[in-house]
Amino acid sequence: MGSLIWFSQILCLSFILLRFRVQSSSPSQSSLNSPPHLCHPEEHSALLDFKSTTNMVEDCFGVTPRPIIQTWNERKDCCLWEGITCDKVKELRFLSLDFVNMSLVVPSSLLNLTSSLEHLSLSSCNLQGNFPSQVFQLPSLQLLNLRDNSHLGELQNNRLTEPIDHVEMPNLILQKVCLSNNGISGSLPSSFFRLVNLIVVDLSSNNLSGTITANMLSKLVNLRDLDLSNNNLLSLSNNSTGVNYSFPNLWSIKFSSCNIHKFPSFLRKAERLEVLDISKNKISGQIHKWEIEGMSLVNLNLSYNFLTGIDLFAFENLTQVDLSSNLLQGSLPILSTTWDFRHLIISGNNLIGEIPSSYCNLTSLNVLMLANNNLRGKIPECLGNLSYLYILDLQMNKFHGIIPNSFVNESQLTTLNLNGNQLEGILPRTLGYCSFLQVLDVGNNCLNDTFPHWLGVLSQLKVLILQSNRFHGAIYNSTPAFYFYELRIIDVSHNDFTGLLPSSYFKILTSMRDVHEEEGELKYMGAYSVASFLWAIYPGYYDSVMI
DSSP states (O other): OOOHHHHHHHHHOOOOOOOOOOOOOOOOOHHHHHOOSSSSSHHHHHHHHHHHOOOOOOOTTSSSOOOOOOGOOSSOOOOGGGTTEOOOTTOEEEOTTTTOOTOOOOOOOOOOOOTTOOOOTTTOOOOOSSSOOOGGOOOOEEEEEEESSSSSSSHHHHOOOOOOOOOOTTTTOEEEEEEOOOOOOOOOOOOGGGGGOOOOEESSEEEEEEEEOHHHHHHHHOOEEEOOOSSSSEEEHHHOTTTOOOOOOOEEEEETTTTOOOOOOGGGOTTTTEEEEEOOOOEEEOHHHHHTTOOOOOOEEEOEEEEEEOOOOOOOOOOOOEOOEEEEOOEEOOTTOOOOSEEEEESSSEEEEOOGGGGOOOTTTEEOOOSSSSEOSSOOOGGGGGOOOOOEEEESSSEEEEEOOOOOOTTTOOEOOOSSSHHHHHHGGGGGGOOOOOOEESSSSOOOOOOOOGGGGOOOOOEEOOSSSOOOEEEEEOTTTTTTTOOEEEEOOEEEEEEEEOHHHHHGGGGEEEEEEETTTEOHHHHHHHHHHHHHHHHTTGOOOOO
């Protein structure tokens, strides 16, 4: 009863008189001269009353979205209002009131939702109380979106904290469910897996517990996308020995930040599975070839586990792989030139040896991140020829020699991080060709050069780290080549620079200041804003930046 009361309290004013009926009377002469009203005056009035009890809330970025309800015009037919859709017989089919604050809506009675409703979206609406399991009983509902109803206001008053109770009517046509970030607790009832028409399910960022088995998933024969990430008490069972389960349509499965201890080898039978994210779990040891053979994965994320080995050659279709922050040992894998790799991320392991020259043949490579390993040798000169490479992160290794001077005119490079190696020589002048470069970090090396004024022409450069090298000479330059208009972070500490640092330089660095229009003054962006900026363009970068 508590769940039904919760749901009625939030919605009854929006439905209280929306029982749209067919007008059977003949139109009068006056009605022929004016647009017909399709909803009754009392229905029209009830929705306007509902409008007066709501207010808008900001999203997680502090932006107030366009006020849907505020566009409801009392002179127009309510079936034409934004967020309200009716069919030809004036039955409510579509209701979308995302970001409308419903915490002040207090109805005086309980009413059932219309059975014709197909699409219900109430994300970020400040909903509160127990989870409304009765919503699954709407016979025509195809899409349900109640995400993000826990992070606004006081969390204890806004979380949908109760478990999902027994789900009735397993023959529902419900296809898409999004209940992410609601603080829902407890385990999923077995009846939930009898909703056989489900295609997309997102229950991420809740407090779900229990175990999801291969048997449960196999019952959802139409399931394509499943996201149960960020439920740290939820596990995935691997006990499917001798059972021939089938997952005919499963394309993407995400169990990041859960409680998985073993690689789910039963997913070998998901022949269409292309995206698998089981990062930030407790999977340890070696993943054997037989556990993954036959998979047609394109995107694999196993980062932040305790893996000691995996055979990448078992995956013939991989284009993106993230194995960062594991316990992998040995040399970097030799990759076939036939592979169309886009993202290769193996940072934070115990890898040794050199970068294979065959990596220069990965012409489609966008991201190469090998930071925080024990790699040695020279950085292959040919890496600069990868015109589609936009992130190259080799920080915290033991590379020596010079930085390749082979960056090409059409380079897409946005981030180059070589911090914490043993590199010598000068900054390669071909970096001036990298017109999209935003982050350049060569700190903590043995570079011997003068201040790179020539980098000032890079219109998108935002971070320049030169600390702890042997840069020398004057930073001052009287020529207009010193631009750096977009620079937000610069670190030249622990070098051998001499001379004055004119205050005029700081006047040029206008992007280091943020205008607060409401206060009418300029203020320094501060470390928090800088860290947020760095995370947006390069996740994890600000951990190594001195501000």
